[in-house]
Amino acid sequence: MPDSETSYENTLGPYLSEDGEIDPVTNEPFSIRNIRHIIRDTVTCNLKIIPSALALAGTDFELTTELVGASMSGSAEHKLAIFHRIRNVVDELKNDFDIIIMDGTPSLGILPLNIVFASDVLVVPVPTESNDFASTMTFCDLYREHCSTFLENFGDYIKLPEVLFMPTRYSSSEQNSTSGSAFVLDQIRNTFGKDCMFSVIRRHDAVVSNLTLLRRTAFQVNAKDAGISREALAKAIQNFSEAFDEILKRTLLSK
Numbered sequence: 001m002p003d004s005e006t007s008y009e010n011t012l013g014p015y016l017s018e019d020g021e022i023d024p025v026t027n028e029p030f031s032i033r034n035i036r037h038i039i040r041d042t043v044t045c046n047l048k049i050i051p052s053a054l055a056l057a058g059t060d061f062e063l064t065t066e067l068v069g070a071s072m073s074g075s076a077e078h079k080l081a082i083f084h085r086i087r088n089v090v091d092e093l094k095n096d097f098d099i100i101i102m103d104g105t106p107s108l109g110i111l112p113l114n115i116v117f118a119s120d121v122l123v124v125p126v127p128t129e130s131n132d133f134a135s136t137m138t139f140c141d142l143y144r145e146h147c148s149t150f151l152e153n154f155g156d157y158i159k160l161p162e163v164l165f166m167p168t169r170y171s172s173s174e175q176n177s178t179s180g181s182a183f184v185l186d187q188i189r190n191t192f193g194k195d196c197m198f199s200v201i202r203r204h205d206a207v208v209s210n211l212t213l214l215r216r217t218a219f220q221v222n223a224k225d226a227g228i229s230r231e232a233l234a235k236a237i238q239n240f241s242e243a244f245d246e247i248l249k250r251t252l253l254s255k
Contacts, residue, residue, distance in 0.1 A: 001215070008055040010038050016085040016114070017062050032092050039093075043220065048097075056111065063110040080154050082110065087118035099252065108142055119161040121251045125201070127169040128184040136165075137191070164250065165192045166243065168201040197250075199243040204236040 008014065014021050014030040023030045026037075039048050063082055070078040090100055104115040116122065126136045150158045167188050171181055189196045207218060210226050218237050223230040 006051040006053050008053055008058075010040075010051055011053050011056055012038075012050060012086070012089060013053070013056050013059040015089060016059055016111075018066070032088055035089060035092060036096075052103075060109050060111045063114075067110065076153070080157055083113055083117050083150075083158075086111075086114035090118045106139065108139075108146055113146065116161060117158060121162045121164060121247075123247060124163060124165050125168045126165050126188050128167050128181045128188065128200075129169065130180060130184055132169075133184050133188060162251070163195055164197055164247065165195055166197045166199070166201065166247075169203050170200045171203045197243065197246055199239075199246045201243055202235075202239050204232065204239070207232050207236045 009024060012035075014023070015032055015035055017030075021030055022028065023034060026034050028034070035050075038050055040051065042049055063085070067079060067082050070082065086102070094100065102115045102119065104112040106112075124136065124139075126133060147158075147160055151160075165188065167185055169181075170185055185200065204218075207226075207228050210228050211218060211221065214221060214226060216226070218233060218240060221228075221233075223233040226233070
């Protein structure tokens with residue numbers, strides 16, 4: 001649980017800033033070469049995590065302040081380095097893992113852009129609702145503008161990832177359908193074409209609500225113990241598995 005079971009020192013935050021803080025474990029300034037000691041095991045075999053915390057918002061502010069200073073000094077190398085802090089972390093760890101997944105906020109601040117420039121593929125969830133689709137289009141416009149600016153200033157030093165758009169929260173039933181869900185799904189597919197995933201994450205409100213309280217995923221519980229119907233849980237597992245398999249095939253296995 002963020003903040004209640006983690007602290008700022010257990011996150012990426014201290015390793016992304018250059019303020020000279022001392023790591024209480026190593027008694028040295030925070031260094032990427034020591035980052036493995038904040039990696040934690042999870043209840044899932046072979047799945048590890050670096051936790052997050054609300055204090056990372058402060059890291060984003062620190063990096064923004066550093067970027068302003070670098071812009072005033074005219075140092076292009078320093079400016080570029082600020083956007084590659086997370087990429088440096090990934091470079092340090094990439095030989096330890098088959099897949100590294102980073103979960104960022106749906107914004108284009110310094111930290112989310114760090115994630116973009118450290119990634120091979122971005123998976124963008126797009127709820128099949130009109131307002132969310134409109135927000136995604138605005139996000140794409142801003143992303144394109146940002147990328148054009150970065151390419152203009154840094155050229156080949158910037159590597160842009162592939163982008164996959166994943167339709168979510170879809171329901172075709174009259175009882176549970178969101179506003180114009182099928183219509184919005186068609187708009188998403190027509191807009192993003194081959195970059196839109198074939199798999200669609202459907203609404204599994206009863207399943208997700210219960211699992212959030214249990215702090216478990218659909219793959220980690222028995223239906224009876226979670227107070228979920230066996231049929232609903234099976235449908236959710238099948239749906240999530242199909243989406244994961246498509247991401248895997250279209251990204252890692254296609255290389």
